[in-house]
Amino acid sequence: MSESPHHLYRSQVEFSSDQIQEGSPETEFLEDADQSYELDFRSDDMEFDDGAEHEMWFFETDEIEKTFPSPLLRLTEGEIFHGTVSPSKGAHTIHWHGIEPDPRNDGVGHTSFVVSGHYTYQWVPEIGHSGDANSGAAGTYFYHCHVNTPLHVQMGMFGPVVIDPVVDPKYPVRPNTRRAFVDGPEYDIDTEAILIPYSLDPRWHEMNHAAGLSGEDVGLDRFEPEHFYLLGGELAKGPEDEGPWQLRGALRAKAAGTGGAPTLVRLLNANYFPVDMHFTDAAGTTPVPMAELISHDGRPFRDTSDPLGESPPIRDAGSPLITSIINFGAAERYDILLHPPAAGKYTLKVDLLHWITEAILFTRVVTITAE
Amino acid sequence: MKTLNVYINDGFVPMVDGALVYHRGFGDRPTAVDDAAPSLTLPPHVFTADGRLVKSRKYPLNATSPHLGRPEPLYSDPINPGQYLVRRAYWASYFPERTIIAEAGSTISLRVHNTLADEHELSFLNTAPGDSPTAIRRHTTTGRIAPGSSKLLEFEAPPAGTYIYCDPGTSPDDALLDPVQRTLGLAGALFVANTEEPWRITPGGEEFERQWLWFCHDIEPEWARLASQGQTVDPAVTPAYPRYFTLNDRSGFESLGVSIDEALNHLREEDTLMSGAARQVDVRDFSQGVTPDTVRTGHMMRFINAGIVHHQLHFHGNHIWTVGRNGTPFPRTGGFIDAEGHVVLQQWEDVVEVHPLDRRDCVLPVKRPPEATATVWNARTGDWIYPMHCHAEPSQVAMGGMYPAGLVGHWAISAPVDIPPPPIPVEVPPDGATQGNSGTVSEGQSP
Numbered sequence: 154m155s156e157s158p159h160h161l162y163r164s165q166v167e168f169s170s171d172q173i174q175e176g177s178p179e180t181e182f183l184e185d186a187d188q189s190y191e192l193d194f195r196s197d198d199m200e201f202d203d204g205a206e207h208e209m210w211f212f213e214t215d216e217i218e219k220t221f222p223s224p225l226l227r228l229t230e231g232e233i234f235h236g237t238v239s240p241s242k243g244a245h246t247i248h249w250h251g252i253e254p255d256p257r258n259d260g261v262g263h264t265s266f267v268v269s270g271h272y273t274y275q276w277v278p279e280i281g282h283s284g285d286a287n288s289g290a291a292g293t294y295f296y297h298c299h300v301n302t303p304l305h306v307q308m309g310m311f312g313p314v315v316i317d318p319v320v321d322p323k324y325p326v327r328p329n330t331r332r333a334f335v336d337g338p339e340y341d342i343d344t345e346a347i348l349i350p351y352s353l354d355p356r357w358h359e360m361n362h363a364a365g366l367s368g369e370d371v372g373l374d375r376f377e378p379e380h381f382y383l384l385g386g387e388l389a390k391g392p393e394d395e396g397p398w399q400l401r402g403a404l405r406a407k408a409a410g411t412g413g414a415p416t417l418v419r420l421l422n423a424n425y426f427p428v429d430m431h432f433t434d435a436a437g438t439t440p441v442p443m444a445e446l447i448s449h450d451g452r453p454f455r456d457t458s459d460p461l462g463e464s465p466p467i468r469d470a471g472s473p474l475i476t477s478i479i480n481f482g483a484a485e486r487y488d489i490l491l492h493p494p495a496a497g498k499y500t501l502k503v504d505l506l507h508w509i510t511e512a513i514l515f516t517r518v519v520t521i522t523a524e
Numbered sequence: 525m526k527t528l529n530v531y532i533n534d535g536f537v538p539m540v541d542g543a544l545v546y547h548r549g550f551g552d553r554p555t556a557v558d559d560a561a562p563s564l565t566l567p568p569h570v571f572t573a574d575g576r577l578v579k580s581r582k583y584p585l586n587a588t589s590p591h592l593g594r595p596e597p598l599y600s601d602p603i604n605p606g607q608y609l610v611r612r613a614y615w616a617s618y619f620p621e622r623t624i625i626a627e628a629g630s631t632i633s634l635r636v637h638n639t640l641a642d643e644h645e646l647s648f649l650n651t652a653p654g655d656s657p658t659a660i661r662r663h664t665t666t667g668r669i670a671p672g673s674s675k676l677l678e679f680e681a682p683p684a685g686t687y688i689y690c691d692p693g694t695s696p697d698d699a700l701l702d703p704v705q706r707t708l709g710l711a712g713a714l715f716v717a718n719t720e721e722p723w724r725i726t727p728g729g730e731e732f733e734r735q736w737l738w739f740c741h742d743i744e745p746e747w748a749r750l751a752s753q754g755q756t757v758d759p760a761v762t763p764a765y766p767r768y769f770t771l772n773d774r775s776g777f778e779s780l781g782v783s784i785d786e787a788l789n790h791l792r793e794e795d796t797l798m799s800g801a802a803r804q805v806d807v808r809d810f811s812q813g814v815t816p817d818t819v820r821t822g823h824m825m826r827f828i829n830a831g832i833v834h835h836q837l838h839f840h841g842n843h844i845w846t847v848g849r850n851g852t853p854f855p856r857t858g859g860f861i862d863a864e865g866h867v868v869l870q871q872w873e874d875v876v877e878v879h880p881l882d883r884r885d886c887v888l889p890v891k892r893p894p895e896a897t898a899t900v901w902n903a904r905t906g907d908w909i910y911p912m913h914c915h916a917e918p919s920q921v922a923m924g925g926m927y928p929a930g931l932v933g934h935w936a937i938s939a940p941v942d943i944p945p946p947p948i949p950v951e952v953p954p955d956g957a958t959q960g961n962s963g964t965v966s967e968g969q970s971p
Contacts, residue, residue, distance in 0.1 A: 287806055373927065454871055
């Protein structure tokens with residue numbers, strides 16, 4: 154493994170336009186993969202639920218083509234992962250946000266290389282241990298291109314990653330349930346969902362791949378969203394059609410008292426601006442503290458007060474983090490359990506906030522139906 | 525007791541693309557607007573508990589300086605191959621321009637001279653007690669200073685931690701409401717050291733190997749142009765459109781220490797770009813000793829956002845462990861979600877929200893990246909460099925382009941070095957303090 158190049162540059166534009174290009178670099182110390190994905194780059198027009206049509210850039214696999222966000226990648230802790238990117242048009246990378254491999258497999262152009270041919274990224278999600286705050290990768294992540302990143306991510310070159318935990322015999326799982334992390338709570342597989350707030354500035358969708366890199370002012374510091382979408386849905390179903398995978402205003406949840414495991418919703422803020430999420434009654438007037446935050450950025454909330462003993466999940470230490478409001482910014486993830494107090498309908502209001510003024514720019518509303 | 529003279533000046537500052545943008549600032553000597561090198565930031569000074577005023581970028585004053593800011597490990601770690609044991613309470617930290625350092629128990633004494641043609645103010649936010657122990661802390665301020673006048677400001681150092689100083693403009697009680705003067709450059713950081721235990725964040729708080737202060741700022745050229753012409757900037761009339769985004773006053777390739785200005789690169793390595801030997805940390809206890817002179821801990825990050833946008837600091841390579849916000853230590857047990865919807869509990873994060881005028885404290889563990897395969901980890905020979913960038917991506921360009929030209933940095937796990945293990949037997953630490961991918965201590969080279 155060689156030291157990262159440390160070239161010196163006379164100007165910013167020289168630095169920006171000097172991406173370290175390698176056609177098809179070799180993966181060092183390649184091992185046999187447990188999970189392997191081929192990710193090809195593609196662009197196409199897509200029509201969204203507000204009737205607007207936008208040019209989108211995205212990755213696709215042999216199994217899932219032309220969807221936005223790019224296909225969900227799912228694997229289990231301890232599995233060797235291979236993700237092979239074949240840009241075919243332009244030069245790209247894949248950064249595995251929150252996953253922490255060596256720099257060559259981190260997928261950042263200016264600290265490793267950009268790929269114009271193909272490259273197989275390799276990493277292995279760390280195995281977690283019950284009661285251990287120092288280990289474990291189970292949780293929610295995302296992957297995205299890290300070349301001219303403001304533009305390429307806005308154009309759609311991202312998709313979710315879910316890491317499932319290994320099963321610890323001390324924490325078995327009942328049928329139709331899974332655990333969010335090794336000693337985490339069981340959740341209902343059937344209603345597990347992902348919710349990805351994403352806003353879109355149509356002006357950006359007219360640019361070329363390398364816009365701005367040669368020093369021209371293309372306004373990549375001026376993000377003025379004209380559309381706000383809630384991407385995602387239930388993971389067991391996945392995207393049913395080509396095009397944007399959108400929540401379309403409805404989410405199912407298991408109601409309290411049914412005896413089953415609750416619903417897990419994975420939140421990923423794919424905006425450049427913050428969002429507020431408000432859980433209320435059906436009328437949208439009374440806050441309902443029905444969201445329990447169990448993980449952030451792929452790491453469980455734990456009680457770490459015993460310097461020598463176990464660090465149990467915070468919920469098992471008697472302090473579940475239950476709320477009716479969540480504020481989070483760009484690229485953050487939360488895993489939340491839904492605890493509707495009774496069967497019926499509830500409202501989730503998602504506000505997109507301006508990154509300076511905090512003014513509400515758009516609001517989307519989701520009806521949560523507790524069964 | 526010594527007094528630090530502070531001058532409110534203006535002048536033009538080169539941006540990362542070479543453009544000169546009008547700034548105001550708190551400097552250490554009077555300079556005119558057309559000065560080729562205007563004094564717009566304070567070089568770090570230390571107010572000591574025994575009444576001295578020492579110009580120093582390093583603290584503690586008598587601690588050993590790490591070469592290029594990088595602390596060297598003391599021993600190899602016999603139970604975590606490829607990782608090291610780091611020195612306890614040994615290394616000095618470098619602080620960037622704009623930092624005023626005050627030891628606990630010291631008196632901060634400033635004489636503030638306003639060289640400009642309009643009134644200004646220097647306010648240290650949240651440095652005075654509130655009406656009750658749980659109330660919002662008050663500010664310590666000079667009040668308005670007339671053009672050509674000066675005022676003396678003296679106050680006891682507040683509790684250990686970081687604070688923001690700025691000109692709050694027309695809103696002295698709530699600086700958030702008027703960001704204009706601080707956006708023009710009238711802002712900086714006060715760092716109050718825990719004198720009794722300089723390598724702990726607060727008395728009894730988390731221990732660290734060294735610390736780093738990151739001052740985030742956003743520059744609005746149109747506001748600067750209006751101000752340079754003596755006009756009043758009204759954000760309602762001219763909404764903020766920041767076009768440069770800085771980390772410790774630099775952006776892009778200059779922030780990353782890859783410019784042809786070797787002296788600047790050197791400064792960046794010392795005060796901004798974290799690096800160190802890989803070590804195993806245990807978040808339950810950052811004071812876990814291994815030998816009497818070593819400790820299992822990382823680097824303390826003191827994030828300060830004096831800018832106007834919501835920054836989202838994303839670290840590659842390691843998650844970081846958040847221990848507090850705005851002077852309030854986060855608990856390890858219990859915890860809650862505040863009225864704004866934020867979790868108040870010590871936690872791992874790979875993206876740290878830093879709202880305008882927020883201060884956050886986090887530990888960068890500098891540990892083995894957990895998803896690197898064992899073979900790759902064991903074969904490494906050089907530094908492993910990882911980016912840090914703001915994920916509010918419009919902050920990643922300058923004047924609308926030239927990515928990555930905005931609020932960026934990086935950190936490095938230093939190359940393996942050939943040093944022996946400790947000469948005394950090492951106890952195997954409690955469960956969780958060893959690491960290797962797949963949860964086992966990996967086979968590897970003996971460092």
